[in-house]
Amino acid sequence: MPTPTDELRSRPLSTLITPHQLSERYPLTDTMANTVTQARAEIEAILTGQSHKLLVIVGPCSIHDPAAALAYAERLAGLNARYADKLCIVMRTYFEKPRTIVGWKGLINDPHLDGSFDVNTGLALARKLLCDINALGLPTATEFLDMVTGQYIADLISWGAIGARTTESQVHREMASALSCPVGFKNGTDGNIQIALDAVRAAAHGHIFGSPDKHGQMSIYQTDGNPYGHVILRGGKTPNYDARSISDAASQLSALGLPPRLVVDLSHGNSQKQHQRQIEVAENIARQLENGSRHIAGVMIESFIEAGKQNAAPGQPLVFGQSITDACLGWNDSEKVLDRLYQATPAES
Numbered sequence: 001m002p003t004p005t006d007e008l009r010s011r012p013l014s015t016l017i018t019p020h021q022l023s024e025r026y027p028l029t030d031t032m033a034n035t036v037t038q039a040r041a042e043i044e045a046i047l048t049g050q051s052h053k054l055l056v057i058v059g060p061c062s063i064h065d066p067a068a069a070l071a072y073a074e075r076l077a078g079l080n081a082r083y084a085d086k087l088c089i090v091m092r093t094y095f096e097k098p099r100t101i102v103g104w105k106g107l108i109n110d111p112h113l114d115g116s117f118d119v120n121t122g123l124a125l126a127r128k129l130l131c132d133i134n135a136l137g138l139p140t141a142t143e144f145l146d147m148v149t150g151q152y153i154a155d156l157i158s159w160g161a162i163g164a165r166t167t168e169s170q171v172h173r174e175m176a177s178a179l180s181c182p183v184g185f186k187n188g189t190d191g192n193i194q195i196a197l198d199a200v201r202a203a204a205h206g207h208i209f210g211s212p213d214k215h216g217q218m219s220i221y222q223t224d225g226n227p228y229g230h231v232i233l234r235g236g237k238t239p240n241y242d243a244r245s246i247s248d249a250a251s252q253l254s255a256l257g258l259p260p261r262l263v264v265d266l267s268h269g270n271s272q273k274q275h276q277r278q279i280e281v282a283e284n285i286a287r288q289l290e291n292g293s294r295h296i297a298g299v300m301i302e303s304f305i306e307a308g309k310q311n312a313a314p315g316q317p318l319v320f321g322q323s324i325t326d327a328c329l330g331w332n333d334s335e336k337v338l339d340r341l342y343q344a345t346p347a348e349s
């Protein structure tokens, strides 16, 4: 026997349910499919400038408690109905968190928040929550980070993001080229927009790559390319939501023959990670809209029931509806921000 040279630093722990098995347990119903199909069509029309509406991706930084997320979704569904003539509201349902170094990586990876890494339960909780939210008629958004887990939930997602830490990654661009929903690419954490422009172009192309299929069989996939890739300005070392930064990015899109429309993240580098600052960023965006800017297709907001964030320590009780990753706006401020954006969005001309 030769000396082993492989799997020296890894080992399989247990088998993973397949995407097909999970979707048999939590199937996509006609109501859910209608929510997804209608929202994707509306978002596509917003991104190409055919719709006057503003896309608003709003919700917790991450999902850690499905009951709290559903309680938030029920409130948000009310605002979705109230503002439907001008806003296209999509709930942030982020199950995978990219970490700067290490930390809790989201509900799918560690659903019990205790390092037990019960991934099969995490996948089931994520899919069930997405079914419940879409059944309310409220569409959902997520970051696609892991190359495998997206297969379990992508049919329930109306808008996807590739994060600041992965926009430059070839495999994420290939994945985006396959996704059935519109996909936004964040600028880099240092503020580099070029990588997001490159990503939009790369994802618009078809690619060939290896991936498990819905039954877990390793397969060679061919993708068509995603025509609805777009840039998300999330700030970097300094913010980039001001009118000048937005029009510069829009000019770069036009020069590439792409629609000069983009999404602005009110959080992260644009709020310098101070959640309350999202309110002033929203005010600035509202004024740009009122001044006739045609470049702002949408915004992203980190919002939950309770403002701020808390530390999740195993065995310690958690505040219901408060973030355990980035700090979020509380519900009252979120309502005010959405109302302000509604007032600033032009009515259909």
Ligand SMILES: O=C[C@H](O)[C@H](O)COP(=O)(O)O
Pocket: 061, 097, 098, 099, 100, 101, 102, 103, 268, 325, 326
């Ligand atoms: O949006 C979430 C965080 O900003 C991102 O996951 C990085 O988090 P970290 O810097 O706390 O690891």
Ligand SMILES: C=C(OP(=O)(O)O)C(=O)O
Pocket: 061, 094, 098, 143, 162, 163, 164, 165, 186, 234, 268
């Ligand atoms: C991780 C996120 O953002 P970014 O990739 O911009 O840091 C996020 O939106 O949760």
